[in-house]
Amino acid sequence: MARSMVLFRDDLRLADHPALSEACKDKRDIICLLMLDKGPKIRPMGGAARWWLHGAIASLRASLRQHKGDLLIVEGDAREIVPQLARHFEISDVYAHYRYGPAERDIDASIGKALGRDDIGFHQYHAAVLCPPETIKNGAGQAFKVFSAFWRAMQAGAPIHPPLPPPAHIAFVADPKLPRDVEAFDESTLLPTRPDWAKPIAKVWTPGEEAGLEILRDFTEHGLADYNAKRNFPSIEATSRLSPYLRFGHVSPRQIFHAIADKRNRGKARFQSEIAWRDFAIYNLLHSPDMTTTNLRPQFNNMAWRHEPKMIRLWQKGQTGIPIVDAGMRQLWQTGWMHNRVRMIVGSFLTKHLLTKWQEGEAWFWDTLVDADAASNAMNWQWVAGSGIDAAPYFRILNPVLQGEKFDGQGDYVRHFVPEIAKLPDAYIQHPWDAPEDVLEKAQITLGKDYPKPCIDIKEGRARAMKAFEDL
């Protein structure tokens, strides 16, 4: 009897899952395989994302069990394992979604070829993006380099496909057993052991499709209208916090797009364009496959970056002595997520004031973000550093004090994540080094003891960065 296999990768959901829906249409028994790539060209997932994946697996498994089925999970070289399992389970068709990273595309092309040699069909669908990226081109048939033009072209193109409902019924292959030489993946290896740094993260997030859709519903009803006005203020929960749900595919961008389609408010257009930024990152990765490691503007290869491990460590630990930077870095460590405005501030501080290669920041974010995503992370780091396409110009060096005063004027965000300076009055909360002695004393702070003195003079750091950029 013919059987089908559905590959799950970064699409851990049942709704708007074209691969699963198509497989179900064939009315064959199905194997659901979560295939975790491992190999020389695959970048291992960071710690926070591994923690998320553990919860994501539990959630997907629970959904499949409601259909009286289960999930097989294997880690390894998918180019060999998928064809091997397809033969072992006598599969006639394998269904999966397109991926856009260079290593992933190579792997999927090899899987397709190997399956073809065994006369097994390999069917792929676009499900991680609003629009298939290869359909978006400028008049000369080339890739857009600027977001605004990309977004205009996307809006002028074919309407965004409505999301698919979850399949009403999935018929599973009964009790599938892996061949002896293929080991089932041990999910417990995804969790940290000692120290269990994920405990505070677990208090903030619930991975999985159900939780993601609940957040989407709640944001659409209660957050969207004020999104445009409030999205830049990190002490307010004004953004959707859907990023890890999109990263692991618990929620699809098409579901989001259609969930807000009939809303008539100011937040809608802005929110749609942010979702499109995510598509733009994927699009950039497709067209510049080495974007995750290499400057998109080659002149940045000559940049006189400094390599000061001590400074990088202070930045990572939220001990720079610059309150908004430290608050952001501590939010990241404690929750696995950081507000977008603060990501820009800490990124600018690292790459400009500290003149540190953006790759250092990208790597730390990769390890600590629950939404760590190859395309969005690299595109945004290159944007902040100035080395990317459509990037912030080099002279746009965010002043962390002014940014703090503008977007955290009352200091609520800083006070929450940097409690040791919470008693400072608003006037000094973003720059405690300017506070007179009696103010510091009243707030029970000795700088250099209770809270660090700034690791760099902001004006000097800016001047040094300007010089380095001008010398390029």
Ligand SMILES: Cc1cc2nc3c(=O)[nH]c(=O)nc-3n(C[C@H](O)[C@H](O)[C@H](O)COP(=O)(O)OP(=O)(O)OC[C@H]3O[C@@H](n4cnc5c(N)ncnc54)[C@H](O)[C@@H]3O)c2cc1C
């Ligand atoms: C240095 C730096 C690194 C970043 N690294 C990542 C990353 O690894 N993964 C990631 O998902 N986002 C990354 N971002 C983009 C952005 O900060 C997050 O997507 C956003 O903060 C997530 O919060 P939210 O879901 O509440 O966003 P919302 O404001 O609610 O936006 C909704 C969705 O739109 C998308 N989006 C919004 N802004 C961007 C953007 N600038 N680029 C791409 N997509 C965007 C995200 O999918 C987000 O979930 C990075 C930004 C910077 C400045």
